[in-house]
Amino acid sequence: MSTKVFSTALVGLDAALVEVEAGITPSLTAFTIVGLPDTAVQEARERVRLAIRNSGLNFPATKITVNLAPADLKKEGPSYDLPVALAVLLAAEEIKPAAGLGPNFFSRFLFLGELALDGTLRPVNGVLPAALFALRAGLEGIFVPKNNAGEAALVKELKVFPVGDLRELVEHIKALKTIEPIAPTEVAFAKNNFEVDLAYIAGQEHAKRALMIAAAGHHNILMSGPPGSGKTLLARAVASLLPNLTFEEMIDVTRIYSIAGLLPPGTPLITRRPYRAPHHTASAPALVGGGSSPKPGEITLAHRGVLFLDEVVEFHRDVLESLREPLETGCITISRATGSLRFPAKFMLVAAHNPCPCGYLGDRERPCTCLPGQVAKYSKKLSGPIIDRIDLHVEVPRLKFDKLTEEKVAESSSEVRAKIEAVRKIGQERYAGLPYSTNAEIPAQDIKRFCPVDQTTQDLLRNAVDRMHLSARAYHRILKLARTIADVENSAPIQMTHVAEAIQYRQKSE
Incomplete structure (x- = not known):
């Protein structure tokens, strides 16, 4: 007897349908999973076996073959534990959908979840893309671990069933107990508590105006100045200037963080614009994404937000050059022998560096100790094509003592953000109906x-x-x-x- 349960595989930032089929044949006891599974999927055999037994159910003592179709699509991660367990139980005739659940029960829903050895369900990555796929595919709903239910419930038109353990789901299927779908997740904006506020950054009015303009139009900005002049502090303040994400942008960003496994516990929805600041030792795959099965890199994690590259000239040349395409097109294409994937990368680049190796070229107080050849070599670390893609080049000079100690409080981030939101609103009205909403695009x-x-x-x-x-x-x-x-x-x-x-x-x- 062969049975089918539906699940999904992640392909880039999207989900694809996976049919989990289980077949039982009279033979010596064996449990095999086929269909291009990775190590985590192969190990599901032991998790499923013990989870079924520890849930008070019978695991068939015969040959079991589980096929994950389509066979040419790589299956990764532990999210197949639940559908594999259900397919095995169906094939062994341990469970049968009650009549009250309607016809073709298992073909109307998706099932995802990692099984603990006692049968409880653990959260998995990529639930939001799976829920979005279920909606597009016309499915009725999705069964997911309780800790993932809020994430899946962002798709309001879909029934989301939170499952605590395998026994609970089996009792629901047998109509011995009912799992009620949860209400759609409501959007709750995060409080604007930022580490750095422009009001408490002394001086640098020219740089502050440049940052406001950059944030208003989503332009790239490069700050140059001696050590300690405030470049990093100004860059960190950018997070406090950006307007709130729209709901569509929230879903877009949350989908990326769900696949990357970076959603904070208890936070099903990302409501604040991302701010990513990779170290200058980061590799090209870490920055743009990669791997045998490509995963999002820092530029995709910064989508709709800010990518801050401190000491930008210290990054490897090939790493910086890999930013050419995303800075121009707002996306990155990663090609492998098995195919190509495209990840979104509409980020605002904020970069900072010293003007020379010693850091004091052009400083009014401290002389530069670098040789002309050293300065020339240092300045060439940023190539012409990268420099050409940066809209604002701003000098951040050393502050005088009087500026540092003055009691006058500058314009706060909330006041500047109000101006930026007004500019963004003008852009949204101007570009209504077009596939972009900011001037830089x-x-x-x-x-x-x-x-x-x-x-x-x-x-x-x-x-x-x-x-x-x-x-x-x-x-x-x-x-x-x-x-x-x-x-x-x-x-x-x-x-x-x-x-x-x-x-x-x-x-x-x-």
Whole structure:
């Protein structure tokens, strides 16, 4: 006798249907799992065997073959424990759906969960993508471990059944006990308690304005200055400036963190924009994603949020160069012999570095001790194509003692965030119906439509392009940055002053 139970496999950030089939044949006792399972799936044999017995059920003393179809799709992780156990029990005729559950019970639901040896269910990764797949596939609901139920219940149109242990589910199937579906998860925004507030960062007004403009338009920014001038502190303050995620963005980010296994306990929904700060020793796969079965890297974990690269020139050259595609397209394609996967990577890049190896080039108080050759070699660690993709280049100079000790409190992060939210709202209204909502995302074909300038301003741009030897990309990025500056100033047309400010944010050596 052969039976089927439905589950899912993770393919990139999406889920694919997996049919778990169990067959019993009269022979010597054996338990085999086929269908390209990894080690964790193979080990399910022992977990399932003991979980069934410790739940007071009979495990068949015969040959059992479990097939995970399709056979050419790699199956990873312990989430197949529950469907494998159910398929074995069905094949052994230990359970049979009660008539009250309706026809084709097992073909109307998905089942996911890791089994402990006593039969209790442990949480697994990738439940939200599985729930989204169930909805798209027209399934009625999903049975998941209790600790995953809140995550699955984000899909409001789906019935989500929280399962505590295998015995409880068997009793539900036999109509001896009823597992009630849980109510949809309500969105509860996290309190805005940030580690760093702009109000308590002394001075650096020019850098603070640049950060506000970058956050308002989702532009990339690079800060340069001597050690201790406040670059890292300013970068950490960016998290306090970003507006709240929309519900669609929350689902997008939560799906990524669910697959990566990074959802905090008791937090089924990510409500705050991600802020990722990898160390400069990070490898290219750690940053962009990878592995034999590609998993999201730091740039995907920073999707819809901030990627902060402190001491950016200390990152390996090949690691930085791998950022070219995501900075331009907002996604990363990872290719392997078995196929290609595309991960989203619409992040705001915030980077910081010293101007030279000793850190004091151009400092007014302390002389630079580097040789000209050392400075030239250091500055070349950031390639032209990467520099070209950064919209704002900002110098963060040493603070004078009077600035450090003044009692005046600067504008707070909440006040600046209110201005940024107003700019983002303007963008959402302007780009309604289009696949983007921030100025940095405007594609080249829409530049003239949304960033028109008068002839005098056009002449200023021509001068800048000729004298600074700007690329076509840099020209477009100046216009998009000017659009953001105009929105910050609440100006519908882009004025010459907006373009002039955008130009002065380009790297001075261009």
